[in-house]
Amino acid sequence: MSPEHPPGLHLRAFAGDADFPAMAEVANAVFAADRMGWVRTPQHIREDYARLPRFDPLRDLVMAECDGRLVGYVRSAHWTDAHGCLVQAQIGFVHPAWRRRGIGRALLHWVEARQRAFAQGQNAPSVHHVFVTEGETGRSAVLQRAGYAPARHFLHMQRPTLDDIPAPALPEGFDVRPVQPEHLRAIFDAHMEALQGHWDVAPPKPGDFERWTTLPTFQPRLWQVAWHTASGRVAGQVKPFINAEQNATQNLRRGETEF
Numbered sequence: 001m002s003p004e005h006p007p008g009l010h011l012r013a014f015a016g017d018a019d020f021p022a023m024a025e026v027a028n029a030v031f032a033a034d035r036m037g038w039v040r041t042p043q044h045i046r047e048d049y050a051r052l053p054r055f056d057p058l059r060d061l062v063m064a065e066c067d068g069r070l071v072g073y074v075r076s077a078h079w080t081d082a083h084g085c086l087v088q089a090q091i092g093f094v095h096p097a098w099r100r101r102g103i104g105r106a107l108l109h110w111v112e113a114r115q116r117a118f119a120q121g122q123n124a125p126s127v128h129h130v131f132v133t134e135g136e137t138g139r140s141a142v143l144q145r146a147g148y149a150p151a152r153h154f155l156h157m158q159r160p161t162l163d164d165i166p167a168p169a170l171p172e173g174f175d176v177r178p179v180q181p182e183h184l185r186a187i188f189d190a191h192m193e194a195l196q197g198h199w200d201v202a203p204p205k206p207g208d209f210e211r212w213t214t215l216p217t218f219q220p221r222l223w224q225v226a227w228h229t230a231s232g233r234v235a236g237q238v239k240p241f242i243n244a245e246q247n248a249t250q251n252l253r254r255g256e257t258e259f
Helices: 016-033 042-051 103-120 137-145 181-194 208-212 244-250
Strands: 009-013 061-066 069-080 086-094 126-130 174-176 224-228 233-238
Touching: 009 103, 016 042, 016 069, 016 086, 061 103, 069 103, 086 103, 103 126, 103 137, 181 208, 181 233
Parallel strands: 086 126
Antiparallel strands: 009 061, 061 069, 069 086, 174 224, 224 233
């Protein structure tokens, strides 16, 4: 049965571009309250939604309003993993000022109902999937009360300075080259090959390479890519990125290191 909505709560469909500023405001309030260290702008969200494959915001997204104000939202996404399982993910936010009123439970019920309906049309096993950070204690509690359980954990490690970074020499027969546009496909293919057998990783689909080149983390001028000189194949890669907007708004000088 559908849980009773909190008094004054209204769930409505996505209204298009007009919703993005309020969505960014809600998301940034959550990021600050839960110490997540992220910043989103309306343009970030607009670009993310434009590049999501198989995503229909009128079908896969719902907005939560109280007294005419956007106080939360949740969206659904899905993919098929390497074992043929339908993975149905969710990303949801409730403004900190409106928490502990049942809004998170109402959004969770909506997205689960949406995902169950979608799964009925698929000939595959399915799971509900959520990524939760350490600071999201309230969201974690809501999910665990609904039957979710941790399946794996990630670590975010930090080095306080770039001073005294060791610089070991490459083995003979390998070299590091500045990334050129003609290198990108080989770098992408080597990345995907290295991930074979990893949890939830499926082979790339048509369009994945092109989407990769549009991500905000795509900053090849910073990458370090090692090549096997004789074969001309990619041997290893580290793909750093810098979130300049986050650094500016949070008074940071920080870069992220990606494999």
